[in-house]
Amino acid sequence: MRLKSHYNQLTELLSSKSCKYRSTQGECIPPRIQNRWSVQSPLSSGSFGSIYQGKDLITGERVAIKFEKKASHHLQLHKESQIYRLIEGTGMPKMYWYGTVDENYQAMVLEMLGPSIEDLYNYCHRKFTIKTVLLLGEQMLERICHVHRRSLVHRDIKPDNFTMGINSKCQNVYLIDFGLSKYYLDKTTRQHIEYNDHKHFVGTIRYASLRTHAGIEQSRRDDLESLAYTLIYLARRDKGLPWQGIKCEDKKEKQEKVYEVKLHTHIEALCEDLPKEFQEFLMYTRQLGFAEEPNYAYLISLFKQVYQTMNLKNDFVYDWIQLGIKTKVEM
DSSP: OOOOOHHHHHHHHHHTTTOOOOGGGOOOOOSEETTTEEEEEEEEEETTEEEEEEEETTTOOEEEEEEEETTOSSOOHHHHHHHHHHSOSTTSOOEEEEEEOSSSEEEEEEEOOOOBHHHHHHHTTTOOOHHHHHHHHHHHHHHHHHHHTTTEEOSOOSGGGEEEOOGGGTTOEEEOOOTTOEESBOTTTOOBOOOOSOOOOOSOGGGOOHHHHTTOOOOHHHHHHHHHHHHHHHHTGGGOOTTTTOOOSSHHHHHHHHHHHHHHSOHHHHTTTSOHHHHHHHHHHHHOOTTOOOOHHHHHHHHHHHHHHHTOOOSOOOHHHHTTOOOOOOO
């Protein structure tokens, strides 16, 4: 089969998220930002704003431009821009500019990234090899560790919030979407936030930790438990997680029912047919204390054990590469 151009493949993958943008929404997006970036086609739209593909008029590079209406009741972009400045580093989206565009919008110009891990999982017919899960998992853990060392917890770890880079960075995993992130250390005192067991649910039900379901304040351990569910979900291939597909009248009921199934699913059954290290990873995250610093090196060592036991190579040859799928954007 003749492969489409790299750029058309990427566009198809990104649009698989069912972009909600319609011209009938009446949005009047400015055609240019700071006379530096042109605004092109929409990539996605949601309750917190719209994301467009753009182009740097000086370098010719493609960028992602996120718009937020000033009239929104849940302004997020300013907070996100501060976080992007704080977390700059490998596997973190580079922010080129943030500011007010006109009387209606604020905007943020970001590095253009490739498809999400969820997109690629679907493209690979929901069948990742253990090797690909390990290749992804090691980088995912490193990204979360990097964010934690900047005093933040992400609070929405899931396959949709990890993407691959493009061009020369196509082997790199990126962590995105910091709209729900929170500081777990006080900026002034550097003390850990206090324990609280009367919190509203924050995050994605499928991957949320047990303590998040129970209304307990999230800390570093909860990001890692969500990562454990993410990796198990990918490693179970098309079987999914036992609490997927539960039908409910509303979100609150679904959260409660998923919690019940998640709570009573034995780890051994959840990780059946997977290397024992997946069980160990999840068990470790559940045993962490609220303010305890996780042993990231120990978790990395679990990945290395699986590589060694299964005689796998850490060579960045992902399943989608084997299928001939690229994450490169043509300039």
